[in-house]
Amino acid sequence: MNSSASIILRKKPNKKGLYPLAIRITKFRKSTYLFVGHCIEQKYWDDTKCLVKKSHPYAGRLNTLLLTKLAETNKILLELQAERKDYSASQIKKEISFKNRNNNFFDTADAHLKEIRTSNNYGRLSVDKAIIGHISKFNKSKHLSFLDLDENYLKKYIAYLRNKPTISERTIANHLVLIRLLFNRAIRSGLVDGKFYPFGKDKIKIKFPEANKVGLTREEIKKIENLRDLTSEQHHARNIWLFSFYLAGIRIADVLKLRWSDIYDNRIHYTMNKNSKLVSLQLPEKVTNILREYIENKREENDYIFPELKMIDPSNKKKIFDKSKRANRVINAFLAEIAEKAGITKKLSMHIARHSFGNIAGDRIPVQMLQQLYRHSSVTTTMMYQSYFINKETDKALNSVIDF
Missing domain, CATH: 1.10.150 (DNA polymerase; domain 1)
Structure with missing residues (x-):
């Protein structure tokens, strides 16, 4: 087929004065080029070896890439020759690009x-x-x-x-x-x-550090409940946070998407956004008290309970996500102000409501019951939310040994 492939440095610099590395495909003295996506200064090119000089900081990687691409190109040229396909240089380039397009x-x-x-x-x-x-x-x-x-x-x-x-x-x-x-x-x-494969034994191992999200104590939550002289924005942020906490730490995205139609038989029913699991929880009186503050803005049975998403088309999932994300940032900013007013030094955010419920639940309900409330697939995940209780138990064990 009289076709060949070679590594070259194209002598046409880009706007930055760098020269592109390429594989040149030649047939019947007509050439086309497969660019590998990297450019270098001309001083780093070895014209004799047709490779990047060792003085370049990434010479090893670039030369490996070039040689790999050359081998792939030659392999495809041989396949085309075996199939007796008579392609021009530009057609060969298209064929190679097609076969290699998903190798990236x-x-x-x-x-x-x-x-x-x-x-x-x-x-x-x-x-x-x-x-x-x-x-x-x-x-x-x-x-x-x-x-x-x-x-x-x-x-x-x-x-x-x-x-x-x-x-x-x-x-x-x-x-x-x-x-x-x-x-x-x-x-x-x-x-x-x-x-x-670069992962696994004696290779790259993925290690997850222990999370350090400290939940609030009962006393700290009471401070938040009893705060006075809050602005309307701070009052609303507190309502959202307490609503989440009272219902086992519902995630903010799920809280904002709740509708009045999700409440019936004195229970709240919703589908978790994160894992699509169904949840049904009885409404504590503290939650009912919060709901009373928003009932007057109810326009219809299918209306959102909280105001953040009221003007958004429910079918526009992208807008709902963007608006919920922005609302979370705004609410967290007001929660930081609330923590300061309450004299709480721990970080106060929407997700901390979930950890706070898990901490306080530790010495009151079995971990398997908390797993059901959280809809966790693994009890190990649930135990991460009970660090306060676990610490209390280890402290008690430590003191029992050294108390003599």
Whole structure:
């Protein structure tokens, strides 16, 4: 077929004065180029070896990428020759691009995001999209083959994240979980051999640090209940927080989506946004008292109880998510002011309502019952919410030993 492939540095610089690395495909003296997504200064190019010089800080990675791409291109050229397909250089390029289009980590990532968007899971979409954005920024290119995504690459990425003051160890673990998920997807799709899997024994291990979300005590909650001289915004934020706490720590997204039609037979019925599990809880008198403050704004039976989503089309899932997210930030800001007025030094946020209920429940109800209230699949997850009770028990055990 008289076709060949070679590694080259294109001698046409971009706007930044950098030169693109490429695979040149030639047939009958006509050439076309497959760009690998990286550019370098001309001084780093070795014309004799047709590789990046070792003086370049990423020479090893770039040369591995170039040689891998050259091998992939030659393999496809041989396949086309075996099939006796007589293609021009530009047609060969299209064929190679077609066969390799899903070998890119970011192509698999885009497919993953598209699936989440289709399912209207905007919370997950927001988190995963941000993680993929971090990876793209670190990679400095929208091309990353799964072969390049090895243990050394991941170790450098972890170090990169740890240099970001706003990124916690828990967030780093979440990044690795998503990368692992996408790598497994690529293996199942036949895009990469399982032997290149960078996770597991003697490889990259994902460790989740223990959460340090401290719930409030009964005394602290009473302080919040008894606060006076609150602004209308602070009063509303307190109502939302206490409503959540009184009902076993309902998540803020679920609280804001509750409708008057969800209340019947002196119970509140709703579907958890996070896992689609059904919940039915009896209404405590304290919750009924809060509801009385909002009944006068009820326009119809299917109206939202709280005002944040009243003007939003219920069928517009994206707007509901965005509005709920903004409302959570606003409410948390007012909760911080409430904590200061109450003399509480612990962080007060909507999610702390859930931890506060778990802490106080620890010495009152069995952990299995709390698991039912939270609708957790694993009792281990539930126990994370009972740290105060667990600490109290370990303190008692410690004192029993040294009390002599």
